[in-house]
Amino acid sequence: MNDSFVTIAEQMRTADTILLFTHINMDGDALGSSVALCRALRDLGKTCYILLEDEISDNLKFLDKDYCTWDPEIMKDPDLCVCLDCGEEGRFPKRAEKFREGKVKICIDHHRTSDPICDYNHIDPEASATGELVYKLIRCLDVPIDKEIGEALFAAITTDTGNFQYTNTTAETHRIAAELYDAGIDGNYVSIQIYERIRIERLRLTTRILDTLQLFGDGKVAITYVNQEMLDETGAGMDEAEGIVATLRSIDGVQISAILKEKNPGEIKVSMRAKEQGDVAMIAKEFAGGGHKKAAGFTLHCSMEEAVTLVSEKAMENLANGY
Ligand SMILES: [Mn+2]
Missing domain, CATH: 3.10.310.30 (Diaminopimelate Epimerase; Chain A, domain 1)
Structure with missing residues (x-):
């Protein structure tokens, strides 16, 4: 059974220190959804970082405006640990121990799984991208979606839908993308960063x-x-x-x-x-x-x-x- 975004937002509101995790070999959805949530939580006054164990690929570096850290000591015993776009420790092996330090653990993901590992889980295989789920969560957190959050979410969604071409693309996906345009994103800028900077x-x-x-x-x-x-x-x-x-x-x-x-x-x-x-x-x-x-x-x-x-x-x- 999924926990609602209202419940998860409530957990986030009562926390002060929040550490975000995503999977190794980050793609645009992994990093984009993490960055969007990190920025939203900081907007709420939380101390929040994304803890990584591998490098960000060149075409995604534009997303990280001081949100990412490679230092597990940046936060002692976080109030909340959240894993995004993944739902098992094998997807963040070197950080698994740190993840367990979280007083409360939350999973937000769209990969089908048989056994959720967190205290609160919102896992929706129907969502095209974790970015779609984070969009809904940020709405529940009552944080306005601005250009920066919007572009991170757009990066997430364009990546996992194959630029809105895959079968996971729905009317909802396009509705969310439309909201992001209303928030002032430059979709062309994001697409150039992701797709047209090939080595x-x-x-x-x-x-x-x-x-x-x-x-x-x-x-x-x-x-x-x-x-x-x-x-x-x-x-x-x-x-x-x-x-x-x-x-x-x-x-x-x-x-x-x-x-x-x-x-x-x-x-x-x-x-x-x-x-x-x-x-x-x-x-x-x-x-x-x-x-x-x-x-x-x-x-x-x-x-x-x-x-x-x-x-x-x-x-x-x-x-x-x-x-
Ligand atoms: Mn994904």
Whole structure:
């Protein structure tokens, strides 16, 4: 059962010190929703920070105006610890101990989970982005949404909806976006920061990865991979392979796409996407992974060649079963 935003807002009003957490490999939703909430809580006079354990990617740095810290000692025994866009300690492993220090713990997330870990949880898999949920929470906190909060929320929502293209995009998503425009956001500025500041190294890596593209099942399944050698050759980081899996899905006729990332020799992280057909959460579940019907991931322990074969077979089987 979800706790209402009214209940959660009440908890926030009575707290003085609040520490926010989000998942590793932050995306625009993770950081955008955290920044928006941090700013709103500071507007209410709270001492509030976002505690991180990894670096903010260059295209999201514009969001952090002194909200983020990497120092767990910044706050002793916070009144409240809030995890956003994630609901399990494995998503913030190095900060899990600090999270438990919170006198009260709250989770705000849109990833489906079977067992919520916090005292108060608002988990809504129907929400396109955690940013949508934070928008509603800020409304309950009675904090006016200004340009800065609005742009952070817009960054969150544009990221997780694939710029309002994915199936999770609803009338509600657009209504919230409209409210953000009314608050004075510059949507074009946010989009340029997020989408149009690509490093040349990233583009070179993309070229290398696309060279590995293989199609299976009459062109319905597209699979690529990236290994450490490609990173060394191009000077790009593994995080810069993000987004390619969505590009693959955009190929005409493709229903399921996958990118296989060699984290370590023999350890392969698989990210999958589905278009109109296919349920990649079903595949991920089989390998102890997680995600949504149209976007999911898991880890395999085998060679790249074996992984490509296995993933292609699972994808074709998934489509054949009518998902
Ligand atoms: Mn999200």
